[in-house]
Amino acid sequence: MRTTIALFLLTGCAGLQGAWKAGTARADITPTESIWLAGFGSRTKPSEGVRQRIWVKALALEDDAGQRTVLVTADLLGFNRRMADFVAAEALSKFKLTRERLALNASHTHSAPVTDTVLRVAYPFGPEQEPAISRYTEKLLRQTVDVIGSALSDLQPATLEFAQGNTGFATNRRRVRLRHLPGPVDQDVPVLAVKGADKRMRAIVFGYACHATTLSDNLVSGDWPGYAQADIESSNPGAVAFFVTGAGADANALPRRTVEFAQHYGGAMAEAVNQVLKAPMEPVTGPLNAAFATVDLQFADVPTREQLQSRLSSKDLYERRHAQYLLAHWDKHGKLWDRYPYPVQVWQFGKSVRMILLGGELVVDYALRLKKQYGWMDTWIAGYTNDVFAYIPSLRVLKEGGYEGGGSMLVYGQPSPFHPSVEETIVDQVERLIRKVGVQ
Ligand SMILES: [Zn+2]
Numbered sequence: 001m002r003t004t005i006a007l008f009l010l011t012g013c014a015g016l017q018g019a020w021k022a023g024t025a026r027a028d029i030t031p032t033e034s035i036w037l038a039g040f041g042s043r044t045k046p047s048e049g050v051r052q053r054i055w056v057k058a059l060a061l062e063d064d065a066g067q068r069t070v071l072v073t074a075d076l077l078g079f080n081r082r083m084a085d086f087v088a089a090e091a092l093s094k095f096k097l098t099r100e101r102l103a104l105n106a107s108h109t110h111s112a113p114v115t116d117t118v119l120r121v122a123y124p125f126g127p128e129q130e131p132a133i134s135r136y137t138e139k140l141l142r143q144t145v146d147v148i149g150s151a152l153s154d155l156q157p158a159t160l161e162f163a164q165g166n167t168g169f170a171t172n173r174r175r176v177r178l179r180h181l182p183g184p185v186d187q188d189v190p191v192l193a194v195k196g197a198d199k200r201m202r203a204i205v206f207g208y209a210c211h212a213t214t215l216s217d218n219l220v221s222g223d224w225p226g227y228a229q230a231d232i233e234s235s236n237p238g239a240v241a242f243f244v245t246g247a248g249a250d251a252n253a254l255p256r257r258t259v260e261f262a263q264h265y266g267g268a269m270a271e272a273v274n275q276v277l278k279a280p281m282e283p284v285t286g287p288l289n290a291a292f293a294t295v296d297l298q299f300a301d302v303p304t305r306e307q308l309q310s311r312l313s314s315k316d317l318y319e320r321r322h323a324q325y326l327l328a329h330w331d332k333h334g335k336l337w338d339r340y341p342y343p344v345q346v347w348q349f350g351k352s353v354r355m356i357l358l359g360g361e362l363v364v365d366y367a368l369r370l371k372k373q374y375g376w377m378d379t380w381i382a383g384y385t386n387d388v389f390a391y392i393p394s395l396r397v398l399k400e401g402g403y404e405g406g407g408s409m410l411v412y413g414q415p416s417p418f419h420p421s422v423e424e425t426i427v428d429q430v431e432r433l434i435r436k437v438g439v440q
Pocket of ligand 1: 108211249361
């Protein structure tokens with residue numbers, strides 16, 4: 001009799017495999033004062049109002065082994081390493097959340113405030129803007145830590161489901177001027193649906209590989225991902241929508257520059273997500289295995305001090321600002337850096353979907369290569385995660401030349417373009433983490 005009960009209990013436990021808990025939280029990060037908006041070097045003054053409120057959101061997941069993992073998404077150009085390190089250290093000390101179980105992804109909206117030193121060489125402002133940027137960044141970091149805590153406090157029984165849709169507005173932007181180049185894009189729309197025990201939708205996580213650069217005026221907004229999230233939330237009452245930016249560094253939504261276009265792309269994205277939600281989706285089981293590591297990316301050609309000094313009289317404005325920026329670093333630290341610790345993260349959900357979460361402005365080749373390698377149906381590639389510090393060109397893009405592998409290094413304040421080993425270095429590190437999490 002005892003044996004029968006024991007067997008029954010074991011079966012009961014097995015039946016619970018894949019049981020999740022989920023919690024969500026959000027904080028309004030709309031600036032409360034005029035502040036320089038991020039992403040474009042062409043703006044000449046700080047913000048002049050708010051078109052749409054912007055948010056930092058957290059989704060906490062607990063698998064059946066009790067392992068807790070938190071995805072943070074934000075309507076921001078990007079979290080950099082200092083910001084991510086701060087949030088990760090706080091999350092570890094306050095909530096015992098380990099580094100591999102925290103991901104910070106930014107929508108890359110070009111209508112959110114400048115944070116910390118992200119893309120600093122791009123902007124024409126002087127030290128008079130620093131106090132507002134510093135106030136905003138510090139408040140944002142506190143809010144980010146708080147939403148992580150609130151999402152963890154909100155953990156309730158949940159089920160997870162995954163499927164992918166498509167929408168077609170991402171355009172390979174390198175072809176706009178260079179029409180002879182190939183124009184790969186990733187138009188997949190991966191969707192993770194999180195439902196409560198009552199079957200009601202609680203969270204909808206969706207991804208797309210495309211810049212949020214529809215709008216370039218001086219009003220705060222989430223750009224098309226902001227409209228997409230708002231639309232998804234209004235058609236799924238009670239659910240929080242999370243946008244995860246993919247490998248969209250070389251993709252733009254085109255045409256652009258009107259509010260109507262931003263709303264149109266947001267609406268198209270919301271419709272793509274809602275169609276996925278209406279169709280059958282694959283149940284997602286635990287455990288959620290996670291791994292995180294940094295791998296050093298080498299720069300190709302770090303300038304000497306003499307080279308930087310001669311660039312101070314360059315005719316190119318960005319070359320001059322870049323030289324000033326690096327010389328200031330040199331004066332402070334006695335040298336430049338010749339490599340960069342690149343963050344690579346993998347989350348494997350049971351035997352189903354895996355998220356490969358990579359830093360920087362990731363070009364589309366990484367998504368296409370890694371999905372081919374690990375499975376088109378259940379591999380989700382995110383860029384702009386944990387540290388937005390440069391464009392991450394593939395070897396193809398580096399060889400083609402142009403902004404993503406070249407000029408963008410100036411505005412990001414990096415010493416030079418990456419060494420051609422950049423792509424293999426990243427792909428090899430992904431493979432090491434994939435083995436660690438035990439992808440089926
Ligand atoms: Zn960008």
